[in-house]
Amino acid sequence: MSNELAKTLLAELERIVLIDPHTHINPRAAASKTLADIMGYHYYTELAHSSGMPKERIEEPGLDPKAKVGRLVEYLDRLDNTIQVNWLVQLCRKFFGFQDDRITPQNWEKLYDNAAHKMAEPDWEDQCLKQSGIEQVFLTNDFDDPLTGFNTQRYIPCLRTDDLVFHLAKPEVRKRLAAATNIEFTNTSTLKDAIGKLFTHFVKHNVKACAISIPPWFSPRNPGLHEVRAPLQKILANDPLTFDEQARVSEFVFWTLAEYCAEHHLPFDLMIGVNRRVYPNGVYQGQDLFDQRVSLIQYQDLFNAFPTVTFPVSVLAQISNQELVSYAWIFPNVVTNAHWWYSNIPTYITTDCRARLEAVPRNKQIGYYSDMYKLEFAWPKFQMYRQCLSRVLAEDFVIGRGWTEAEALALGRQVLRGNVETIFGMKNG
């Protein structure tokens, strides 16, 4: 019974047109051109590499897109159990007329050609969005992105700040900051000014969120200016910083960002828990992992200091979900945000979604974002989430608590769409 009911609810949830509140889409090249764009997604290259494919075969310079796909396909039979390959097969079936259940050395070339043909249609981007039921897509913009040359009503700017917080010691980052703001900062005050100019620029271009990904060891605090001044001068002198000195600068920049979020009424997306370059010999974008020994208690000062800033929080470690549920249940400004990266598989989505729906106010849950790099992935990733969500709605709410289907669907609609509008202040929802 619950399976049938879940399918009924799923069919209804599929009809909701969505806003995707976090992606890495390049708005100037949003859709794929070949299957190589699609299978170049780090999930496939890293899993193929992990399963035994040499990195050199994947990242050979000048490799022809079709040849690259052919090579990756050789390893798909080692990965066909993964949900990531399931996304791939499902999207090929939906968009490219693929009819098989597996992509193999026998059938991939035809698929490649069919896909290339489809994606060559001039309105493929529009078609893909339409078929995917997506009308707006949040971006991940470098702080010095000019934000021109694309429709900021469809592709919503989001100010990504990892470089500012964690890499200000790199001369090229400071150069980019100076170029973007016309301010060569020399102290904490002018650094603040420069960051403020970034916000002004982004706000002018319809920015709807500030965002950052954060390593497990980081704990936001408002450092004394006397703690920051010396490290900042070392940076300006290109002297190497100790770990602690770098942390002081990171804290200062982070706190400054939160202040500007308050000033501009911008939500600040926190993506908590990633260690970068744990496996430096991994493929491109397949090098990051995590340390699950992290706690939201590290964010206590931040959440208390900025009651007017909404913090949509994503956690990388699945075990952090209970803390996220509990902090969102207590702090008015903490919101649960989707299922991120290593937690983005049905086993963990289902448990985490279930707990959130049981204990977090319904207006404080952003159900899902795709995190995609190419538009074709919105549909299979949201579909995976919708399947988990419809199962939880069927089992826990309709069967478990006697809700009507309409009531359950209203809850589903709110976490899938409604809350994205209210939390990020979308006007056209």
Add this chain to the structure above:
Amino acid sequence: MSNELAKTLLAELERIVLIDPHTHINPRAAASKTLADIMGYHYYTELAHSSGMPKERIEEPGLDPKAKVGRLVEYLDRLDNTIQVNWLVQLCRKFFGFQDDRITPQNWEKLYDNAAHKMAEPDWEDQCLKQSGIEQVFLTNDFDDPLTGFNTQRYIPCLRTDDLVFHLAKPEVRKRLAAATNIEFTNTSTLKDAIGKLFTHFVKHNVKACAISIPPWFSPRNPGLHEVRAPLQKILANDPLTFDEQARVSEFVFWTLAEYCAEHHLPFDLMIGVNRRVYPNGVYQGQDLFDQRVSLIQYQDLFNAFPTVTFPVSVLAQISNQELVSYAWIFPNVVTNAHWWYSNIPTYITTDCRARLEAVPRNKQIGYYSDMYKLEFAWPKFQMYRQCLSRVLAEDFVIGRGWTEAEALALGRQVLRGNVETIFGMKNG
């Protein structure tokens, strides 16, 4: 099939009359008088606040009870997904003739009046206990509670010791201790004497447990007296203590409590993992959270040093459940104790209950306590637990392992009722 079977088992489990082994009931005002007493439970105020209700609206001084309920009801539509609001609706349906599925601005006043009428009946307390299937209720008594003016056979005293362990540096705590014991302690020896007098007093009044809630950083040890003397003198002089000095005093008092538990054959309830006042601007009792980076390895010395003391252990972080299962599986004196606070939602109860029933001796599991402040909550909270338990018994034991329903129900009865009697030494079980 499993759904039907679970319902059958549930119906049988509902017939078991229970002892609630941990609550915050005031035995001199155990039942509610109005819906404001019920909706004043911190779950509703903190969730309403989290969902957007200003604290000032909730905690306005002198606010009329009915007006307060009316205000909270305005926010219930943001919370109706939560299991906590489900408790509320269920208890209103059970006790107050409420027939709707939601409490709304349209129907709340009638419910308020009906409930007030019902609760004004002189025997409401008895009726509520009877309808709830509860015959004895453990309390949470301040160490200086006179324990008079109520029936200690129905309301079982429990010596709560947080103040002694963590707040002895506060002059008012020491004043209360002196008043309760007629001992103004001046050193470790007289402090021990004073604590001993508390135990004597409580034992005389049918105490069945000593209890404490503990922050994640605390690790019980038996400190050398030389480590405790100086901090204790500082306390007596009202000098401020360092974190380490306070920890030495906490360790000493904690260890002393365990010694008296051994002497008096009292179980020592440990509720592990809460950080107090993480969100100091939260509503009353809605300010505490946790840091999941805690381990029962911190209790190794304690469990080894007191083999004759039974430690019913509750953990706040759900991820601690596997450690709890494993420590209860190995240590004869460690007992699993219910599902506490942020872990007390069906998603986590079900998993945790399942693991315990698979790996902990059946005589070492206390299934549930309500943790309630008002009697009306025993029924919906135990009902939530019974639903989880009956599902696990149906799926894992009857279907999975071929147990008879009678065998499964005997296991359910033992964790719901039998173990409370044996572990806390109840005579009238």
Add this chain to the structure above:
Amino acid sequence: MSNELAKTLLAELERIVLIDPHTHINPRAAASKTLADIMGYHYYTELAHSSGMPKERIEEPGLDPKAKVGRLVEYLDRLDNTIQVNWLVQLCRKFFGFQDDRITPQNWEKLYDNAAHKMAEPDWEDQCLKQSGIEQVFLTNDFDDPLTGFNTQRYIPCLRTDDLVFHLAKPEVRKRLAAATNIEFTNTSTLKDAIGKLFTHFVKHNVKACAISIPPWFSPRNPGLHEVRAPLQKILANDPLTFDEQARVSEFVFWTLAEYCAEHHLPFDLMIGVNRRVYPNGVYQGQDLFDQRVSLIQYQDLFNAFPTVTFPVSVLAQISNQELVSYAWIFPNVVTNAHWWYSNIPTYITTDCRARLEAVPRNKQIGYYSDMYKLEFAWPKFQMYRQCLSRVLAEDFVIGRGWTEAEALALGRQVLRGNVETIFGMKNG
């Protein structure tokens, strides 16, 4: 429907003849002789002790085997809920004609005698393996095991290295090392030589893996020789070492083992997270527990430094499973290895198996090992795993993703058997 399907798949999975890739079998006395050998398994003694049985009753010197079983049986009614007692009953039913559902003071003697009679048959070892569907069994060999006197094609040697890494400071360990290698090491260089001789010896005798269990605090690194020299001289002088000095020696020996694994193309089984002797008054082998605050980030250097060594990783804390999934998804040389000890119960196996099948390449998953001390346990333990696995295959793959039963079974076969062959380089698979 999913229950029926799971049963169908289970029946097929039961037909696969297996290699058990980790046990503690003594190949010179592999099978049990009486029920005392079987019920002497630490699971039964530690659970009986935990449930209230005095240690002295269990470990009385000179206790007759039958009397010991009689004593343990008195406590089984406190443990009959546990999955471990379920193993016991199931194996008695399968091997010894036991027809009841519980072992009781009434029926145990007949069972004891029947079992003894059966196990006295001269080919019981062969019968047991055959009935269990096991054809090869990995051992856990002390580093100074002569590896003679048994069939190393059936009982596959595995070099266990805990003593070398963590107990080299004990004179008896060094004495055993000298006796096994004819090298009395005097410095890092000759210590390396001695360890090298162990590998040569084991490789000559068909070793298929090196293995170690590791406490949560340990973090492998390649220490500078200057850090190791002084601690090593202290060891040779039988001087006590500080914790840090011991850690340097452990790091050095560990790193040396990994180097020899690379040289000899041996997988290095890592069993991560156990604290030894947490409960020193526990029964034999019932004293170890864990601290879940551990991360695979501690193994970052190791995984990067030895890309040619395969590391089958087992984790003791269930919460470590997501890290294990993620590290196996990214690192080509990290493989998921079974469900270890306190994580080896159906609740955790099911979740962990589900997550692995969703996100780790299928050629990098070792489904299960029995960890048994006596042959009779392979069947009930693998059976428990097969039940979990068949349920996941039914629900997630056949029903959830539309796989054929044949496809699902091929996946099951690969994690149960195929990967053991490929990962450990078995020739006769």
